[in-house]
Amino acid sequence: MKLVCAQSDLSTNLSLVSRAVPSRPTHPILANVLLQADAETNQVSLTAFDLSLGIRTSFNAEVWEGGAIALPAKLLVDIISRLPEGEITLDDGSDTTSPTSSGEGVSVTITPKSGHYEVRAMSPEEFPELPIIENTEVIHLTTTALIEGLRGSLFATSADETKQVLTGVHLTVKEDTLEFAATDGHRLAVVETSNERPLDGTNQLEVTVPARALRELQRMLAHSASSDEPVALYLDRGQVVFAWQNQRLTSRTLEGQYPAYRQLIPRQFERQVTIERRQFISTLERIAVLADQKNNIVKLSIDSEAQEIVLSCEAQDVGSGREPMPAQISGENIEIAFNIKYLMEGLKELPSTEIQMHLNQSLTPVIFTPLGGLKMTYLAMPVQLRS
Numbered sequence: 001m002k003l004v005c006a007q008s009d010l011s012t013n014l015s016l017v018s019r020a021v022p023s024r025p026t027h028p029i030l031a032n033v034l035l036q037a038d039a040e041t042n043q044v045s046l047t048a049f050d051l052s053l054g055i056r057t058s059f060n061a062e063v064w065e066g067g068a069i070a071l072p073a074k075l076l077v078d079i080i081s082r083l084p085e086g087e088i089t090l091d092d093g094s095d096t097t098s099p100t101s102s103g104e105g106v107s108v109t110i111t112p113k114s115g116h117y118e119v120r121a122m123s124p125e126e127f128p129e130l131p132i133i134e135n136t137e138v139i140h141l142t143t144t145a146l147i148e149g150l151r152g153s154l155f156a157t158s159a160d161e162t163k164q165v166l167t168g169v170h171l172t173v174k175e176d177t178l179e180f181a182a183t184d185g186h187r188l189a190v191v192e193t194s195n196e197r198p199l200d201g202t203n204q205l206e207v208t209v210p211a212r213a214l215r216e217l218q219r220m221l222a223h224s225a226s227s228d229e230p231v232a233l234y235l236d237r238g239q240v241v242f243a244w245q246n247q248r249l250t251s252r253t254l255e256g257q258y259p260a261y262r263q264l265i266p267r268q269f270e271r272q273v274t275i276e277r278r279q280f281i282s283t284l285e286r287i288a289v290l291a292d293q294k295n296n297i298v299k300l301s302i303d304s305e306a307q308e309i310v311l312s313c314e315a316q317d318v319g320s321g322r323e324p325m326p327a328q329i330s331g332e333n334i335e336i337a338f339n340i341k342y343l344m345e346g347l348k349e350l351p352s353t354e355i356q357m358h359l360n361q362s363l364t365p366v367i368f369t370p371l372g373g374l375k376m377t378y379l380a381m382p383v384q385l386r387s
Contacts, residue, residue: 001067002091003037003044005059007112010088011080013046013057014073016223019216020048020055021073029126032070035090036124039066043246047130048073053213054130055220058246067092068124069108075119083112092121130250133234133241139173139205140230143221143244145193149180150218152191152349152376157211158184165256168208173233175204181261182211187342188261188379189349208258209240213251220247265379266365269358271331273302273309274371277355281347283323284340287313290321291340297383298340304329313340336362337385346378 017033025031034047045058069092080088089111110117150169158166163185172179173195180191221231224245234241235253242249287298290313301310307329312322336359347355352370359366362385368378 001037001069001094002064002089003061004064004087004089005044005061007080007083007085007088009059009061010044011077011083012223013059014077014080016057016216016220017046017048017055018073018077019219020050020053022050025050029070029122029128031073032122032127033073033076034068034070034124034127036068037061037063037066039063045246047127049128049130049250051128052252053210053216054248054250055216056130056248057220065094067094069106070122070124070127071108071119072121079110079117079119083110086113088112130248131239131241133236133239136234136236139233139235141173141178141233142196143224143229143231145178145195146231147218147221148193148351148374149178149191150214152351152374153180153182153189154211154214154218155345155349156182156184156187156189156378160184165208165254165258168210168254169214170206170208170258170261173205181258183259183261186339186381187346188264188377189346190261190265190377190379192375205235206258207235207240208254208256209251210254213240213249217242217249220249264365265367265377266358266360268360269331269367270360271302271329271334271358273330273357273359274328274354275309275325275357277347277350277353277370279325280355281344283311283325284344284347287311287321287323288340288344290315290319295383296340297337297385298343299335299337299385301335302327302329302333304331304333334359334362335385336366336382338366338380338382342380346380350376350378 022030030050036045042060042063043058044061045056047056090108092108106121108119108121153169166184170181176195178193178195182189229244231242231244238253240251240253299312308324309327310324314320346368350370352373354371356369356371363382365379365381370376
């Protein structure tokens with residue numbers, strides 16, 4: 001195998017796939033990246049797989065001799081990322097008459113503009129195959145809809161591995177819309193985006209995908225050259241595959257019944273507050289400095305007569321903070337308190353200049369929605385105020 005490629009292409013693609021390399025591999029081969037070079041298409045593909053999450057990316061190169069080799073991921077990333085820009089030659093010393101996968105003792109020479117590096121490699125035969133989903137209907141998703149949905153939902157997933165199904169985003173593909181839902185038991189984010197590529201005679205499809213895999217999908221989509229390229233979704237027993245351009249991400253799905261989140265969202269409200277989002281966030285950020293690290297609570301006093309809300313915080317043995325800001329309020333006065341982290345994380349993802357708060361009582365779910373633009377619902381549970 002012998003190829004010449006740009007340092008920037010190799011480094012960018014390595015940084016994407018290496019995120020699927022496990023930090024504690026159960027088998028030595030899993031600490032590697034599989035590099036495959038095709039002399040006919042002049043394409044180089046890189047694959048990493050931890051047996052749950054798999055990532056494959058491809059890029060153009062000048063392939064003199066095709067072949068495949070498994071290279072230590074961390075070492076390769078560390079070397080390639082530090083090389084100067086320009087052309088790099090990779091050569092495993094084989095020629096077209098001898099197999100590139102001759103087993104142990106294989107090494108690859110990396111030659112940049114000056115100097116050269118030699119890296120011990122492993123046989124590609126040992127590298128596990130990425131799951132292939134066959135005989136299943138492909139569903140096409142627009143990149144824009146995917147990016148919007150992931151941005152508005154991923155932050156609300158649970159980091160607690162014991163909560164299994166809550167560590168993922170629940171994706172519902174309907175006739176011409178995509179719905180993304182995420183909850184950790186304290187808050188809920190639901191995003192509905194239009195998908196111009198409707199299902200072909202298929203009933204709606206539902207799947208819960210681990211947040212870790214979707215964060216990598218989000219990162220890969222951000223690196224894609226064209227946002228017009230549709231993403232193909234394949235779903236089969238316990239596996240989901242997203243494929244577009246020369247990229248492919250495969251992941252196990254999360255088993256278990258996802259909560260009936262629509263039932264958690266109230267349909268009627270006694271109070272409504274319209275507020276400028278950026279001002280609300282910056283006021284919260286100032287109050288957060290004083291928020292008691294033990295409970296991280298901010299109090300909102302909604303004053304209908306003055307048409308303002310007052311944000312306040314009491315930090316025992318430290319001090320207190322209080323700051324009013326204007327708002328359009330309908331309904332009676334009320335005091336309500338939130339975990340400031342949950343409040344700010346949701347507000348930062350609502351994509352509009354102004355937002356609306358819909359609420360009933362001081363301990364019932366509060367709904368935040370953007371005014372105009374994306375159809376997003378953010379539900380936050382208030383906390384009880386100690387007298």
